[in-house]
Amino acid sequence: MRPGxxxxxxxxxVIDRFQNWPLTEARVQHPPGRALALHGLQVLHLHRDDLAEVFLTGPVIGRLDTALSASGRVDVFADTGWVQVHLDTEGDLFLLQSLVSLAIQANDPASHPVRPAVTDCPASRCHTAAPKAPAWAVTRARRTRSPGSSAGGRTNRRRPEPSSAVGMS
Incomplete structure (x- = not known):
């Protein structure tokens, strides 16, 4: 337990586990969240407490796609070079550790002088601004129910944007 x-x-x-690895903590490219970088290249993103993204590169994903998908713990985005790892158990942390080790090998400038092109992580798709509802739609929703009324315990409030719903620094 932490203080409080x-x-x-x-x-x-995850951050604690990689303290002695050749990674530095960085500001994630698509907030909110944290990132770990290898010589300036972000290879690990933590946008939420229970999900990590690892930049493995397309060739590595191509070799491991079947095994990663079969694990049931990893979502593969082969077109981007990123995978998402669901973090629910200690075993998931070990899986993540193995994948980050592969990411370091695949992206190490000492062994690969030409770095692969980095694409946006999968979560960046969720962090783009969603189109806002037209004013008439919001007004109509307010008029259909009296102030303070709700249907099934729900209110007429709009859901927050995905980027503001996550409370990571």
Whole structure:
């Protein structure tokens, strides 16, 4: 437990686990979240406490696609070179550690002088601004119910944008 009785998140455990690796903590390219970089190249993103993104590169994903998909813990985005790892257990942290090790090997400038082109991570698709509802739609929704009324316990409030719903620094 952390000070104030707040449990440690998987994202915090990930950062702690990679303290002695050749990675530096960085500001994630598509906030919110944290990133770990290898010589300036972001190879790990933590946008949420229970999800990590690893930049493996297309060739590595091509070799491991079947095994990664079969694990049930990894979502593969072969067109981007990124994978998402769901963090729910200690085993998921070990899987992530193995994948980050592969990412370091695949992106190490000492062994690969020409770095692969980095594409946006999968979460960046969720962090783009969603189109806002037209004013008439919001007005109509307000008129259909009296102030303070709700249907099935729900209110007429709009959901927050995905980027503001996550409370990571």
């Amino acid at each position: 009785n707040r449990p440690i998140s998987y994202a915090d455990l």
